[in-house]
Amino acid sequence: xxxxxxxxxxxxxxxxxxxxxxxxxxxxxxxxxxxxxxxxxxxxxxxxxxxxxxxxxxxxxxxxxxxxxxxxxxxxxxxxxxxxxxxxxxxxxxxxxxxxxxxxxxxxxxxxxxxxxxxxxxxxxxxxxxxxxxxxxxxxxxxxxxxxxxxxxxxxxxxxxxxxxxxxxxxxxxxxxxxxxxxxxxxxxxxxxxxxxxxxxxxxxxxxxxxxxxxxxxxxxxxxxxxxxxxxxxxx
Amino acid sequence: xxxxxxxxxxxxxxxxxxxxxxxxxxxxxxxxxxxxxxxxxxxxxxxxxxxxxxxxxxxxxxxxxxxxxxxxxxxxxxxxxxxxxxxxxxxxxxxxxxxxxxxxxxxxxxxxxxxxxxxxxxxxxxxxxxxxxxxxxxxxxxxxxxxxxxxxxxxxxxxxxxxxxxxxxxxxxxxxxxxxxxxxxxxxxxxxxxxxxxxxxxxxxxxxxxxxxxxxxxxxxxxxxxxxxxxxxxxx
Numbered sequence: 001x002x003x004x005x006x007x008x009x010x011x012x013x014x015x016x017x018x019x020x021x022x023x024x025x026x027x028x029x030x031x032x033x034x035x036x037x038x039x040x041x042x043x044x045x046x047x048x049x050x051x052x053x054x055x056x057x058x059x060x061x062x063x064x065x066x067x068x069x070x071x072x073x074x075x076x077x078x079x080x081x082x083x084x085x086x087x088x089x090x091x092x093x094x095x096x097x098x099x100x101x102x103x104x105x106x107x108x109x110x111x112x113x114x115x116x117x118x119x120x121x122x123x124x125x126x127x128x129x130x131x132x133x134x135x136x137x138x139x140x141x142x143x144x145x146x147x148x149x150x151x152x153x154x155x156x157x158x159x160x161x162x163x164x165x166x167x168x169x170x171x172x173x174x175x176x177x178x179x180x181x182x183x184x185x186x187x188x189x190x191x192x193x194x195x196x197x198x199x200x201x202x203x204x205x206x207x208x209x210x211x212x213x214x215x216x217x218x219x220x221x222x223x224x225x226x227x228x229x230x231x232x233x234x235x236x
Numbered sequence: 237x238x239x240x241x242x243x244x245x246x247x248x249x250x251x252x253x254x255x256x257x258x259x260x261x262x263x264x265x266x267x268x269x270x271x272x273x274x275x276x277x278x279x280x281x282x283x284x285x286x287x288x289x290x291x292x293x294x295x296x297x298x299x300x301x302x303x304x305x306x307x308x309x310x311x312x313x314x315x316x317x318x319x320x321x322x323x324x325x326x327x328x329x330x331x332x333x334x335x336x337x338x339x340x341x342x343x344x345x346x347x348x349x350x351x352x353x354x355x356x357x358x359x360x361x362x363x364x365x366x367x368x369x370x371x372x373x374x375x376x377x378x379x380x381x382x383x384x385x386x387x388x389x390x391x392x393x394x395x396x397x398x399x400x401x402x403x404x405x406x407x408x409x410x411x412x413x414x415x416x417x418x419x420x421x422x423x424x425x426x427x428x429x430x431x432x433x434x435x436x437x438x439x440x441x442x443x444x445x446x447x448x449x450x451x452x453x454x455x456x457x458x459x460x461x462x463x464x465x466x467x468x469x470x471x472x
Contacts, residue, residue, distance in 0.1 A: 076370050078383070086374055120356040126393065129362065130369050134312050137370055138322055141377040147314070157362065 005033055016109050017100045018188035023065025026053025031070070031232045046070060047083060058110045065188070072231035074140055088140050090227035091148065094182065097202050099209050100192040101167060102219040113189035117161050128156045149182025149196055159185055166191045167218050172209050179205050241269055252345050253336045254424035259301025262289025267306070267468045282306060283319060294346045301424070308467035310376055324376050326463035327384065330418065333438050335445050336428040337403060338455040349425035353397050364392045385418025385432055395421055402427045403454050408445050415441050 007029060015021040030049040034041050041049070047070060051061035067075040067085045074088040121129075136151025138144075153173070163169040166186065172193055176184040181195040197205055202224030213220045243265060251257040266285040270277050277285070283306060287297035303311040303321045310324040357365075372387025374380075389409070399405040402422065408429055412420040417431040433441055438460030449456045 076374060077367065078371055078374075078386070079367075088374075117359060120358055121362055122356055123353060123393070126357055126362045126365065130366055131313065131315075133366050133369060134373055135314055137373045138312065138314075138324075138377070141374070150314070157359070 003037070005036070007032065014100065018113075018186065018190045018192040019098065019100075020065035020069065020188060022057035023050070023054060024069045026050040026057065027066045027069045027232055029053060032234075035234060043070060044083070044085075047085070068231070070231045072228045074227070076137070089143075090229050091140070091145070091196065092143070092227075093199060094145050094196050094227075095199050095202050096225045096227060097176075097181075097195045097197050097206050097209075097222060098187060098192055098225060099172070099194070099206065099213075099220055099222045101213055102221070103167065103191055110189045113162055113165065116165065117158060121157055125156050128154070132156065145182045145196065152183030152185050152196060153177065155185055162186050162190050166193065168212055168216055169193065171212055175208055175212060176205060179208060181205065239273070241272070243268065250336065254349075254422065254426045254428040255334065255336075256301035256305065256424060258293035259286070259290060260305045262286040262293065263302045263305045263468055265289060268470075271470060279306060280319070280321075283321070304467070306467045308464045310463070312373075325379075326465050327376070327381070327432065328379070328463075329435060330381050330432050330463075331435050331438050332461045332463060333412075333417075333431045333433050333442055333445075333458060334423060334428055334461060335408070335430070335442065335449075335456055335458045337449055338457070339403065339427055346425045349398055349401065352401065353394060357393055361392050364390070368392065381418045381432070388419030388421050388432060389413065391421055398422050398426050402429065404448055404452055405429065407448055411444055411448060412441060415444060417441065 009025050009028065011021065011024060011028070013019050013021040013024050027046065027050040030046045030053065034046060034049075047063055047066060050066040050070070051063055054063075054066060055061040063077060063083065063085070067077065071085065071087045073090040076086045076088060078084045078086045132151050132154030134151070135147050135154065139147030139149075139151055163186065166172075169186075173184045176195040176197075180201060181197045184193065184195045186192070187194045193209075195205065195209075202222075206222035206224065210220045210222055245261050245264065247257065247260060247264070249255050249257040249260050263282065263286040266282045266289065270282060270285075283299055283302060286302040286306070287299055290299075290302060291297040299313060299319065299321070303313065307321065307323045309326040312322045312324060314320045314322045368387050368390030370387070371383050371390065375383030375385075375387055399422065402408075405422075409420045412431045412433075416437060417433045420429065420431045422428070423430045429445075431441065431445075438458075442458035442460065446456045446458055
């Protein structure tokens, strides 16, 4: 049987800022259609459908953003083929500050952010990157916010490349860490940045960081979030 | 004050097979001297001393082998400077089969095994390597032997380079995995290989693997181990 479905998506995630907006739309669309049809597909099968949405939006069927949008918490892609996702418990007792500078990286933002990545890296750099990743994962599983932050802040490959696209990136990072952030890095392909911070510190640190950009003539918006336990759900 | 200490080391770890023999000697020596002197140094400080031993034995002061020999279980190097080690619980309900082909890679074995590594790697390969490492760490923390094995077997960088130095490496690996091993890879700089296997399977799988080498005219020895809860200790 063939169906045609017309869908309006109302979302509060601004697009093209590195916040996983297209992933959220892709999984919301797939989930809603599955719900209307009486849930013929399992949750994991929805990932495959939503990947097609990401392909249209970003040019590649990546699962990085749709997996956490579907399942909530923290997701790790254990295997691509077959696709297998491991869900870890969300980060508790901390909040996430997201700062979005109002700049345009270009029409094909994700493509540019991808092209700026190095094609090859030194073996030594890979070892450092794996060390940071280990700190992140062990931190997540031990619920150690300082260790999670060490992992987040220790990106030796992607961050140094993409930081060039973000004004005052290292000033923002240093100031956030000086002010008590556990960790700081780029959100997705940028230009948004994020900090994992102690609860209740969002407004104070958000004001400090946005003022650094303002002094340099760049407007920005910040928002404060929690790592959600829930993934996608029907709200009405 | 100056002391001179004469030390005889009796150990059952054969040297120059990739089994961490020099690391075991280094930490045993440092631990014994500290004990004789009334334990002036803390455990973590002993790591720094033992690294000097590794420097003499292998040309570089690496902590990869001395940390687990000191602490037991599984160790992760969270930071080099300052040196910080995270100890994870040992792998339970499985045994470790070690197979050592009787071949000589050369006088400076570890140096050769290091020089054969690629200097640069593709970004895509780094992502695959980090995925395997994630499987390993999450597997260790969730006590999931299949996931640990997936991580061990998924080395995309070091294993493909060093496998060339080990006769019939991929035949051994495939046969071990076909016979129920959770994971298989090279031990340290080689030429020993190891498999994480179900308890009680050591002799059966050990005979299969050593017969593959024997058919190719290569003698070998195998041994069966458990991941020790204990690190270094005074035995008498």
